[in-house]
Amino acid sequence: MIDAPVLDGGFADPVLGAQGAFRAVMDALANPGQPQSLGRDLHHAAGLAPELAAIALTLCDHDTNLWLDPALAASDAIVAWLRFQTAATLISDPADADFALVSDAARLPAVDQFALGSAEYPDRSTTIALALPALSGGPPLTLRGPGINDSRIISPTGLPADFLGQWTANRALFPRGVDLLLVADHQVIGLPRTTRITMEA
Numbered sequence: 262m263i264d265a266p267v268l269d270g271g272f273a274d275p276v277l278g279a280q281g282a283f284r285a286v287m288d289a290l291a292n293p294g295q296p297q298s299l300g301r302d303l304h305h306a307a308g309l310a311p312e313l314a315a316i317a318l319t320l321c322d323h324d325t326n327l328w329l330d331p332a333l334a335a336s337d338a339i340v341a342w343l344r345f346q347t348a349a350t351l352i353s354d355p356a357d358a359d360f361a362l363v364s365d366a367a368r369l370p371a372v373d374q375f376a377l378g379s380a381e382y383p384d385r386s387t388t389i390a391l392a393l394p395a396l397s398g399g400p401p402l403t404l405r406g407p408g409i410n411d412s413r414i415i416s417p418t419g420l421p422a423d424f425l426g427q428w429t430a431n432r433a434l435f436p437r438g439v440d441l442l443l444v445a446d447h448q449v450i451g452l453p454r455t456t457r458i459t460m461e462a
Contacts (some may be wrong), residue, residue: 269316271303271346282319289451290440294404294413296396297449306342309333310392312344313362320388321360323348326458328358328375328387330368361389366421372431372439383436386454390442393419394449407454415450417443428458 271380272278278300284295295361306315309369328350333339339353355361355375363369369391378386399418402425405411431438431454438454 271302271304272300272395278302278315279319282315284408284454285449286316286319286442286451289442289449290408290453291451292408292454293406293451294409296413296450299444299447299449301447304336306336306339307419308336309339309342309362310364310444311448312449313390313392315418316390316442317343317347317349317360317443321347321349323350324350326348326357327357328352328355328361331360332368333364356385358387361387363389363391363417366373366391366393366419366424369421372427372441375438375439377434378437379438380407383438386437386439388440390441390444390449391431393417393445395419396443396445397446400460403461404452404456404457405451406460409456417450425458425460428452432457 281300285299289297298317299312302461303311303315305311329351343349344351352358354371358376361375375387375389376385378384395418397416399416401414401416404415435454440454441452443450443452
């Protein structure tokens with residue numbers, strides 16, 4: 262028997278909600294560093310950040326290999342909700358993931374442990390959605406690259422201490438490499454693998 266919260270979850274308006282969230286994610290990746298609204302009209306499993314839930318509902322389906330961080334994977338309610346709402350295959354090896362949901366930077370494996378694609382199929386890499394405490398208020402980071410006019414400053418809080426080093430190595434793999442979605446406060450910031458990130462002195 263399926264619990265009512267599993268059946269009742271999802272966007273209040275499935276079509277408009279999914280369209281809006283999809284547009285937000287695409288705009289975030291096309292305009293790195295520019296926050297986009299994911300909307301708020303969403304019912305989700307307890308313990309799963311609404312932003313991660315919105316991304317899962319929008320980007321995952323029965324053809325998706327979805328990796329969850331250990332805390333999310335340990336929650337029967339979250340696993341049941343994601344399986345029912347998205348039909349995605351939940352996997353244990355990040356190297357096989359199409360998408361990954363991470364509830365805290367402390368639970369984020371090194372990004373090179375995820376699928377990095379190949380020279381022939383760079384799209385066969387992982388898109389990681391990482392929930393943070395906030396998308397502002399942290400150390401300023403300067404972004405440059407496609408989709409950015411000159412440069413853009415972001416200041417998310419809660420990134421891993423070695424994030425810049427990991428991201429520099431990830432960008433050097435282009436056209437391979439992961440893409441990253443930072444989420445908090447019902448918003449998403451996209452960091453595609455083409456984006457160069459530095460911390461100005």
